[in-house]
Amino acid sequence: MKQRALVWFRRDLRLADNPALRAAVDGGYDGIVPVFIHAPDEEGDWAPGSAQNVWLHESLSALSAALEALGSRLIIRQGPTEDAIDALIEESGASALFWNRLYEPKLRERDDQLASRIATDHPDIGLESFQAHLLNEPWDVETRQGSPYKVFTPFWKAIKDRGIRQPLPRPAALPDVWSRIGSLELDALQLLPDINWDEGIRENWQPGEDGAHDRLETFLADAAEHYDNDRDHPAVAGTSYLSPYLHWGEISPFQVMHRTEEWLAEQSGGAVHEHMASFQSEVGWREFSHHVLYHFPKTPDMPLDSRFESFPWRHSEQDFKAWTAGRTGIPMVDAGMRELWSTGYMHNRLRMTVASFLTKNLRIAWQHGERWFWDTLVDADLANNTLGWQWAAGCGADAAPFFRIFNPARQGERFDAKGEYVRRWVPELSDLPNKHIHKPWDAPDDVLENAGVTLGDTYPKPIVDLKVSRRNALEAFDQVKN
Ligand SMILES: Cc1cc2nc3c(=O)[nH]c(=O)nc-3n(C[C@H](O)[C@H](O)[C@H](O)COP(=O)(O)OP(=O)(O)OC[C@H]3O[C@@H](n4cnc5c(N)ncnc54)[C@H](O)[C@@H]3O)c2cc1C
Incomplete structure (x- = not known):
């Protein structure tokens, strides 16, 4: 019996260091169906905004091309997610569903419901979700009193020296996706604006996994050794500009941390360590913000104080x-x-x-x-x-x-x-x-x-x-x- 797996891409639009994709590759499945389901309504009041949609369009286009280069293809569907997953299980005969976790309150709720429904309706499907978006799960960090952190410095002190796993390799090849599994055209998602206000975004950015790594390398070559001096001066390109890539998961925080450590090992002089520690602590602020959102899910609308x-x-x-x-x-x-x-x-x-x-x-x-x-x-x-x-x-x-x-x-x-x-x-x-x-x-x-x-x-x-x-x-x- 052929074993097939669905890999549900969300905000992890990359092939390297993607634990969900890796689980499918290492699991020896002879069919792997990479799927993206567009379901902005499921994000409640916080569906992606206009600029994010432009980015998403370009990023999906890049992911699609990267999958094709490995012999696979991206299947694009519209939500509701539960219906789309049901249909895909039916069409592909999949026996496993893999995804990487996200932490926004609405998405957690949706994912929990989906997991329990699939467990009931399709008990034969192996479901597994993975940690890919954050270095530390928000529930794995707590104060001595067992409560969430509300202050960054002790939060970062508690986690900064924890070991993190090595980034996972990018697959060398992927199995072909059965031609009878249909996909929407990317344009059908209508992510691009009707009027042409997005030129500046296109001129300034290269969305996608390759763009993310180019950005990181440019930062290391040109700005990292002065980061702490230049990061506050807006006329200077003194920061990494990795934020959209990290948001969309075109690069993972594991990759950023390991690559910066590797770069650091090649440098001489003490000051560079301080600059890199300062940069890495900004990645720590990203961890902190997710920790706070996870523990205080009303804060997008309500003040914590x-x-x-x-x-x-x-x-x-x-x-x-x-x-x-x-x-x-x-x-x-x-x-x-x-x-x-x-x-x-x-x-x-x-x-x-x-x-x-x-x-x-x-x-x-x-x-x-x-x-x-x-x-x-x-x-x-x-x-x-x-x-x-x-x-x-x-x-x-x-x-x-x-x-x-x-x-x-x-x-x-x-x-x-x-x-x-x-x-x-x-x-x-x-x-x-x-x-x-x-x-x-x-x-x-x-x-x-x-x-x-x-x-x-x-x-x-x-x-x-x-x-x-x-x-x-x-x-x-x-x-x-x-
Ligand atoms: C009012 C306000 C709104 C913001 N909105 C966002 C937002 O929607 N998305 C976003 O990614 N950042 C946001 N930030 C944080 C910060 O401004 C950006 O992350 C940063 O400017 C991105 O540029 P960079 O990638 O060159 O940062 P770098 O200085 O190179 O930092 C590296 C990475 O660390 C993370 N980071 C840096 N600073 C912060 C921070 N203060 N909080 C959390 N993570 C951080 C980002 O992922 C960033 O890519 C906001 C800050 C303020 C004050």
Whole structure:
């Protein structure tokens, strides 16, 4: 009797270090059916946003090509997932179903239901799920008191020296998929936008497993040895840009950790170890955000610190629109928001700056910013985005205290001293001298005139006064802090 296995690809769009695929290969199955099921409704309120969909389209296309090169092909189906899996079991005669685990609350619920239903309806099917997306399962890390961590440093201390498994090899070849098992065309998923706003994403990124490894190698060759100095300077390509690849599982955290260790072993000098430790601890923040989401599944919508449930947020559609459009009149904020719109990415320093500005200076609830990021980031990730927004708003795990309000002009002066980042994204200010580029409202008239800047015409006047809005935010916090 022929044995066949279904390998259900989800956010693990890679062939190397893919435990579900490896289980099928090592299990000696003579039929292996790689399948992707598009079921965004099953993610509840957090179905992938527009930028993620563009990425997903390209990534599935890359995975399809990679599978074909090994003699296989990707079967694409639409949800509901349970129906699609039932149909595939029927059509393929599969006796096993393998997948890699994810941790978003809705997906866990869906996967648990699916597993128990298959166990009941198809008791002969061997089901197995694997750890592939995180170095540590969220339930495998706990404080001495047996509770989840809410602070990063002790969390990372508890796990950073735990051994991790070696990455698994990529299959050398895969069995052909029976021609009678049909697949949808990728275009049928309608992941791409009707209007052409996604050019910037295409120009800046190469989704897929090869793109992920190229990115990691570029980072190691060009930026890793200065990571801790450059990571805060948005005009410099000083970080790895691996976030969308890690989100979609085009590279695994195991591969990232092992490759960086291997690279480190080839380097000399102590400083490089510190830079790499700093980079690896950022990968640790990703572990932490998943740990927090797993243990506090309501946090995408609700503040972890319940005092903030009654925070007096402001409602201003006009200010929110100015923020999304990069037209607040505050150059660092506008530069960050325009980078996001053009490329699907925003530098971390800017994510913190624009989020602080929205939640504190504009006093607009963090959930609105979180949604905008969700729709526009190619790396939008429920765990990381939730943690980032709650951190910035001062209401989350290990959050910046509310009273720590970033001054965006000062952020610019410190981290973009030569104004290169602002000039790149806010070209209408490019002729302003460095001294004034982060605070055009303070520039003398003749300086503005010489730079061709007319506030309120060629570039907006600030929509809020930074000092007054800071004071108002602190007063609002006084109302809830006890
Ligand atoms: C308001 C806000 C929203 C954010 N939303 C997201 C999001 O939706 N998706 C996302 O991946 N990151 C998010 N981040 C975290 C961080 O900004 C990005 O991970 C980082 O900028 C990605 O760039 P990189 O890959 O070059 O990072 P690197 O500095 O090269 O870091 C390496 C990897 O570590 C992880 N990482 C780095 N910083 C963090 C962090 N603070 N929290 C969790 N993981 C981290 C990422 O997977 C990243 O790819 C957010 C941060 C803030 C302040």
